[in-house]
Amino acid sequence: MMAWSPEKGPVAVLLGGNSAERQVSLQSGQTVQTALQALGYQVRAVDPAEPDWVAQLQGVSCAFNALHGPGGEDGTMQGALQALEIPCTGSGVLGSALAMDKLRSKQLWQGMGVSTAGFVTLHADTDWQAVIQRFGKVFVKPACEGSSIGMAAADNPDTLQKAYEFAAAYAGSVLAEQFIEGPEYTVAVLGEDALPAIRLETDNEFYDYEAKYLSDDTRYLCPCGLTVAEEAEMAQLALQAFSSLGCAVWGRVDVMRGSDGSFYVLEVNTIPGMTSHSLVPMAAAAAGMDITALVQRILQLSAEAWVQHG
Numbered sequence: 001m002m003a004w005s006p007e008k009g010p011v012a013v014l015l016g017g018n019s020a021e022r023q024v025s026l027q028s029g030q031t032v033q034t035a036l037q038a039l040g041y042q043v044r045a046v047d048p049a050e051p052d053w054v055a056q057l058q059g060v061s062c063a064f065n066a067l068h069g070p071g072g073e074d075g076t077m078q079g080a081l082q083a084l085e086i087p088c089t090g091s092g093v094l095g096s097a098l099a100m101d102k103l104r105s106k107q108l109w110q111g112m113g114v115s116t117a118g119f120v121t122l123h124a125d126t127d128w129q130a131v132i133q134r135f136g137k138v139f140v141k142p143a144c145e146g147s148s149i150g151m152a153a154a155d156n157p158d159t160l161q162k163a164y165e166f167a168a169a170y171a172g173s174v175l176a177e178q179f180i181e182g183p184e185y186t187v188a189v190l191g192e193d194a195l196p197a198i199r200l201e202t203d204n205e206f207y208d209y210e211a212k213y214l215s216d217d218t219r220y221l222c223p224c225g226l227t228v229a230e231e232a233e234m235a236q237l238a239l240q241a242f243s244s245l246g247c248a249v250w251g252r253v254d255v256m257r258g259s260d261g262s263f264y265v266l267e268v269n270t271i272p273g274m275t276s277h278s279l280v281p282m283a284a285a286a287a288g289m290d291i292t293a294l295v296q297r298i299l300q301l302s303a304e305a306w307v308q309h310g
Helices: 021-036 076-083 093-099 102-112 128-135 156-166 209-214 230-246 279-287 292-309
Strands: 011-014 043-046 063-064 119-122 138-142 153-154 174-178 185-192 198-201 217-222 252-256 265-267
Touching: 011 021, 021 043, 021 128, 021 292, 043 185, 063 076, 063 292, 076 093, 093 102, 093 265, 102 119, 102 174, 102 230, 102 265, 119 128, 119 156, 128 138, 128 174, 128 265, 153 156, 156 174, 174 252, 185 279, 185 292, 198 279, 209 265, 252 279, 279 292
Parallel strands: 011 043, 011 063
Antiparallel strands: 119 174, 138 153, 138 174, 185 198, 185 252, 198 217, 252 265
């Protein structure tokens, strides 16, 4: 099964949207649009922040979803496109919704025995001291945001409460995840394969929004420095975490390695960034695939998934 042909109508590139990741999505969408045009496709950029965005989808052959965050990556857009019978790239409704919700992802992994750091849900009346006594240092995260938005580290009750209040400004639950002391890696998933892993190094306290999108000092190591066996172990964990949520086609799995040598899944991203600083294009390049070939492969895999499940 080949990707949708250019003759079947323009490809809608969904970009922008209303989430806190709007600016990143605009950049990702532009990258995808340029690649599709190089492949010979007609392209129609569609921003769901515009009131007539549904009307703009009339006559398109499919949609390449480059939306990040709530409204685009959480199953909402996937469900809307399914109802409109417009094929869409990437994961479906269930996989998108589960992966977007870090709390439910981790609950599911915990139940299945997928290695992930310990965690607890935070509330306004949480016993902050008890959380610190249980875990020591933690990362506080809004459950349903991406790009490290709303995240902060805490190692005492006062900073934990402040971090909770900061994260609680975003929609969804707030969780505190045990801090893993060790290197951070990311594994891109394309179809049923894991691409070469990337080790992330930053002088910031953690791999935050600035390190991801703004800093030119963040270091990306690929090869990642692991042995062949260690990288294969991490890749298998990433693929297990990805498939366990019902995710499909492409994505990115973030992983930490603890001081004991064990790997721990942090989260799954079903629509990773496609910007100049983004990791999936970097991993694809390490596998000999430029951005145009990557976009074509995502279209092909999505077409196959649509035929099978659509």
